[in-house]
Amino acid sequence: MPTNPMHRSGPNRFRILGTLEFFDGQHWSAIGAPKQRALLAALLLSANQMVPADRLVAELWPNDVPDSAHGLLAGYVWRLRRALRNGDVLVTRAPGYRLNLPQGALDVHEYERLVAAGRASLAARDPAAATASFTAALALWRGAPLADVARTDVVMAEAARLDESRLAVLEARIGAEIELGRHEPLLPELKLMVSQYPLRERLHAHLMLTLYRCGQQAEALGAYHDLRRLLINELGIEPSKPLRELQQQILREDPQLLDATSGPRPDERPRVVISPRLLPPDPDAGFVVGGEAELSATAARLVGGGVCAVYGAAGTGKSTLARRAAHAVAERFPDGWLWLDLRASTTQPLSAREVSAEVLRAFGVSGDRAMVTAGGTVRWPDLTSGRRALAVLDDVADTDQVRPLLSPPPGCAVLLTGRGAIGALGSHRHVRLGRLSAAGSVLLLRRLLGDEQVDRDPAATSAVARLCEYLPLALQVAATRLVMRPEWTVTEFATRLADPRRRLDLLASGEQSVRESLLASVRLIERDHDTQARVAVHLLGALDLPVVDVHTVAALLGLSEHTAQPIAERLVDVGLIETISIDRYRVPDLVRLFARERHDAEVDAAAAVRRVIDHHVNLVHRQLAEPVAASLGWYRQELGTLRALVDRDDTDVLHKAVDQLRWTLSGTRARVA
Structure with missing residues (x-):
């Protein structure tokens, strides 16, 4: 029988499979004050994570939040630390608090470990070991989970998840015992559970099989008809296919059902699945x-x-x-x-x-x-x-x-x-x-940082949003950095973020990192051994243009436009560049900064940039032969690119060609730069 580590000595163990209790090294104790109990529950359900104070306030006062809520919260935290008699277990981590919980310190951790062991034993066709693990897991339950904690949305969701898990484990334990041939001792428990949970088909399957193996064929078929009548009346549906198949096996007295040794193999048992509850928490x-x-x-x-x-x-x-x-x-x-x-x-x-x-x-x-x-x-x-x-x-x-x-x-x-x-x-x-709007980005920063921090310098806040390119991940990381460093001002942070050499370093905090997110996109390319797309990322960083068209990508790579477009579209698919129109792409600043960090000795970036400059020299010369109106439209669209490339051209050839085009267009009344 697996041992129960929750019974071992040691400070600061916690139990929630029943009333909320903690072990101080000598005794299991309850938390007397309801608000402190609710606070501890909220921290336990987010153990080893920073829980924002605002979220705890919303949890403790779900309806009417008092003006002094944050002060009251700080008092509850102080008293809870004293009750736990361990200042290291509950720590302040801006903008909230963190409960440090080692593995196995919560009864749910041990419960889930035992359940996993039981399921592994079932997969290995060892029902005896599975029964032992499931029994030990269920022995940790002392009643309804978090029974003495106020029923907030978070508590109710976790209690529902745990209740569902307990039922599934009970069903699995009974199934394992049926495989071991323990039919008659299971009947009273099964009948009680079916009466308590009349819509659980797996319980009905266990009951039908157990009744049949106990020589009660009529009762087994009666159990099926009772369930079928209930499902039709309540839900308007028939029993599941596996249950209908089991009924047919009982009707024809299939010899495989008679006992555990001559019964169906594990891969032939009636297939009645459980109902998992495996969604991560709803974002705040x-x-x-x-x-x-x-x-x-x-x-x-x-x-x-x-x-x-x-x-x-x-x-x-x-x-x-x-x-x-x-x-x-x-x-x-x-x-x-x-x-x-x-x-x-x-x-x-x-x-x-x-x-x-x-x-x-x-x-x-x-x-x-x-x-x-x-x-x-x-x-x-x-x-x-x-x-x-x-x-x-x-x-x-x-x-x-x-x-x-x-x-x-x-x-x-x-x-x-x-x-x-x-x-x-x-x-x-x-x-x-896609990305947030400029206004939406500032609003997100306001919610994450608070009004006071944002209102102190709205222009700096807007600058942070712009430098984050209105990307939710970058905005959240920037806000986290500011929260973790309350001595920093938004103005100072915006100034540092404006330095391209520092930007990606600043947009990383813990497991959240813009650089790592972009690296994940590159991994998608590398896993497919797409050398051309990998080279394109490197060269787009070297070119450093915010907008490129497919002709520019082709010149950059030294390929035909027909070959270059699928490469550009591959970069769109992995989230590195964005489509503007059918042959024009936006290359975000953060992507270009990231790409310039990735050195590739086998790629001649200078030669690639030279090809792009030569390509634009040819485009400018071509515009000199076009009607003025058409050339003017092209010039206006490409002005930013031309200016950037002129600065990169050490031969001055492009500069002279652009000057010639501007002189040609200057005879029009339209304004040209």
């Missing part, structure tokens, strides 16, 4: 700006079922939008929520087979061969047929990585996020996420 709406139209569009598409994809450049907040949308529609999908990070932008993305394995594990059928194709991918329609489930697949590389999940059965929905659009979906199934 008070710190989210923009994307409301995209959020509404995404939620509407999910409610309608099928597949929807959110895509956009690095740092535009795709994962945040996906979390908001998933929580907005979660109630429409009562049979399960799955969030899976496919890690496309890391060095080790999940393969299609690994994605399928994670999905099967989440639904509790990881050992079920009937749910897997010959290629090792999940049979998604079979897994969720007759159910309403939502799967969010974050950071998707391409169609191949998720193809098995792109055809969910009616009633189910799949939400994808990625830097590029997923080609297998129709255009109406895509939602593109």
Whole structure:
């Protein structure tokens, strides 16, 4: 039997699977004051993370916030530190507080470790070990989770998740005991649980099989008909396919059902899946700006079922939008929520087979061969047929990585996020996420920094937003740096951020980094061994133009326009450059700064820039032969590029050509620079 480390001695252990209690090294104690209890619960649910004071205030006073809320909060924190008798466990971390919790110090950690061990034992076809692990996990429960804590939205969500997990583990433990042949002792418990949870199909499957193995065929069929009548009357649906198949096996007295030794193998057992609750927390709406139209569009598409994809450049907040949308529609999908990070932008993305394995594990059928194709991918329609489930697949590389999940059965929905659009979906199934507006960026900084900091120098705040290129990730990192360094002013930070040599260093804090986000895009290219796209990134940094067209990209790479355009589009797909029109692209400042850091000894950047200058000399000479009106329009559009390239041309050839064009155009009444 696995040991229970929650019973070991040691300071500052916590229990939430029941009333909230802490262990001070000698005794388990409760927190007497309701507000302090709520504070400790909020910190435990975000253990080892900085929790903003504003969020704690909203948690402690969900309705009417007193004017002195922050002062009261500070007092509660002080008293909680005294109660815990360990000043290192609860620390102040601007702009809030952090509860430092070692692994295993919370009963939920041990519970989840034991559950994982039990599921691993089931996958290894060791029901005895699985039963022991599941029993030990359930023994940690002392009642309803967080039973004595005020029922705020956060507490209710976590309590619901844990309750659902406990039921799933109970079902898994009973299933393992059935495999061990312990039929008759299970009957009283099963009948009680079915009466308490009449819509849980897996419990009914366990009851039917147990009754049949106890020689009660009529009662087993009666249990099925009771459930069918309830489902039709309450929900207007039939029992799931696995349950209907079990009923047919009982009707024909299938000998495989008779006992545990001659019964069905694990891959032939009735397939009754659990309902996972695996969404990350809903982002704090008070710190989210923009994307409301995209959020509404995404939620509407999910409610309608099928597949929807959110895509956009690095740092535009795709994962945040996906979390908001998933929580907005979660109630429409009562049979399960799955969030899976496919890690496309890391060095080790999940393969299609690994994605399928994670999905099967989440639904509790990881050992079920009937749910897997010959290629090792999940049979998604079979897994969720007759159910309403939502799967969010974050950071998707391409169609191949998720193809098995792109055809969910009616009633189910799949939400994808990625830097590029997923080609297998129709255009109406895509939602593109871009940068914030200038006003929206300042508003986000105001919410993150507070009115006083922003109002002290509005111009500097606008400058920070502009230097962050209105990119949500960059804005959040900038705000974090300012919050963590309260001695810095926005004015001083804006001055430093304006220095291109420092900008990417300043836009990094902890795990959040603009440089790392851009590097993730480069990894997508390198993983595909796309040498031309990799070289293009390096040369666009050396060229340092904010806007390029496909002709310029072709000259830069020394390729034909026909060859260069797919390379440019590949950079769009991975979120490094942005489309302006069919053959013009924006190269963000932050991307150019990043690209100039990436040295490639095999690439002659000077020669590439020279090709672009020569190309523009030819373009200027060509304009001298065009009608004045057409040349004037081209000149105005290309003026910024011409000025930048003239400064780079040490031969003065381009300068002379541009002067000649300006002299030609000066005879018009139009103003030319």
